[in-house]
Amino acid sequence: MARPATAVINLSAIRENFRFAQELAPYSRVMVIVKANAYGHGAVEVSRFLAPEADAFGVACIEEAIELRDAGIENPILLLEGFFEPEELDLIVEKDLWTVIHSEEQLAWISQAKLSSPITVWLKVDIGMHRLGISPDRYEAVRTMLEEMPQVCEVVSMGHFSSADDENQNVTAAQTERFKKLIPSNESPFSLANSAGCLAHSKASGTWQRPGIMLYGATPLKGHKPEHGNLKPAMTLNSEVIAVRDVPIGESVGYSATWTAARPSRIGTVAMGYADGFPRHAKTGTPVMVDGIETQIVGRVSMDMLAVDLTEILTAKVGSSVEFWGEDISANLVADWCDTIPYTLFTGITNRVHKRYIWETS
Numbered sequence: 268m269a270r271p272a273t274a275v276i277n278l279s280a281i282r283e284n285f286r287f288a289q290e291l292a293p294y295s296r297v298m299v300i301v302k303a304n305a306y307g308h309g310a311v312e313v314s315r316f317l318a319p320e321a322d323a324f325g326v327a328c329i330e331e332a333i334e335l336r337d338a339g340i341e342n343p344i345l346l347l348e349g350f351f352e353p354e355e356l357d358l359i360v361e362k363d364l365w366t367v368i369h370s371e372e373q374l375a376w377i378s379q380a381k382l383s384s385p386i387t388v389w390l391k392v393d394i395g396m397h398r399l400g401i402s403p404d405r406y407e408a409v410r411t412m413l414e415e416m417p418q419v420c421e422v423v424s425m426g427h428f429s430s431a432d433d434e435n436q437n438v439t440a441a442q443t444e445r446f447k448k449l450i451p452s453n454e455s456p457f458s459l460a461n462s463a464g465c466l467a468h469s470k471a472s473g474t475w476q477r478p479g480i481m482l483y484g485a486t487p488l489k490g491h492k493p494e495h496g497n498l499k500p501a502m503t504l505n506s507e508v509i510a511v512r513d514v515p516i517g518e519s520v521g522y523s524a525t526w527t528a529a530r531p532s533r534i535g536t537v538a539m540g541y542a543d544g545f546p547r548h549a550k551t552g553t554p555v556m557v558d559g560i561e562t563q564i565v566g567r568v569s570m571d572m573l574a575v576d577l578t579e580i581l582t583a584k585v586g587s588s589v590e591f592w593g594e595d596i597s598a599n600l601v602a603d604w605c606d607t608i609p610y611t612l613f614t615g616i617t618n619r620v621h622k623r624y625i626w627e628t629s
């Protein structure tokens with residue numbers, strides 16, 4: 268392993284965050300969301316590690332589900348966007364998957380399909396996000412149709428909050444209200460909460476909660492630091508200093524010379540760039556840790572490298588470790604500096620970054 272850019276994935280941290288989600292809503296089952304390669308953490312590795320405890324896994328599409336089945340995962344797996352064409356239905360039966368139905372088109376496709384055994388469907392209603400879901404005024408009729416179809420063995424009601432991350436909870440309260448009016452009874456299975464719902468509205472969790480980002484140790488809640496939610500960071504992104512130079516006052520560093528030394532500076536070049544998934548939008552000042560001491564990025568992030576200020580880190584030299592996010596710097600904080608959210612940081616990590624898995628037993 269030559270180039271030092273590495274994402275260390277702590278599987279035990281993901282398990283602790285999973286157990287924390289369980290504690291928040293002890294009467295809910297937990298569907299572990301592992302779409303997009305488990306938010307960049309490795310869907311197969313995360314799913315294998317959590318399989319003994321996870322009640323189910325959630326993925327975006329059938330390719331992601333088949334990857335898990337091929338890896339030996341036997342837990343229920345839900346396709347969160349359902350099927351994209353009717354031909355997928357046979358495979359859904361064969362691979363023993365659950366599917367969302369969010370549109371009238373999918374409803375028509377399933378009603379016309381001849382399936383060798385009936386499947387579990389999660390019927391999604393549009394409670395206000397206006398992205399996916401059956402319209403509320405059609406919901407009861409569609410639900411009844413599904414319940415009577417020979418192709419279907421169970422129907423779970425499902426909604427998705429648009430604004431559960433917001434400090435103002437009125438929108439979520441209204442969407443919960445809208446949803447509760449549509450489900451047949453409190454006993455019938457339903458699912459509402461993503462991570463923001465689990466953390467901020469655990470009473471709305473229902474039969475199934477669907478945490479994603481919180482399992483990976485970042486919070487979706489605005490203005491909150493992950494430590495406030497007991498979340499353990501799961502990914503530590505690090506690399507090493509590969510060159511050091513002295514930069515006199517008035518000289519600039521990096522493309523377009525956006526940063527100019529205001530004092531005699533020592534600058535380290537680090538093997539990490541936007542082709543690794545580190546955002547090019549990271550501003551001068553974005554925090555990093557070098558040899559365990561906090562400092563900052565200076566100048567533009569380039570494709571394979573970026574520069575950090577080592578002026579006050581006297582021990583720093585070629586080979587010094589650099590942490591971009593993880594135990595010491597939260598992905599939420601870095602995301603703020605990059606005008607983005609931790610979701611894009613995690614899912615953006617590219618294959619060039621080595622992955623190393625660590626865990627403890629039990």
Ligand SMILES: *Cc1c(COP(=O)(O)O)cnc(C)c1O
Pocket residue numbers: 300302347427460461462463477478479480481487
């Ligand atoms: C991605 C997704 C989730 C998880 O969302 P987080 O904000 O990461 O917790 C839950 N439900 C659905 C339908 C999703 O697509």
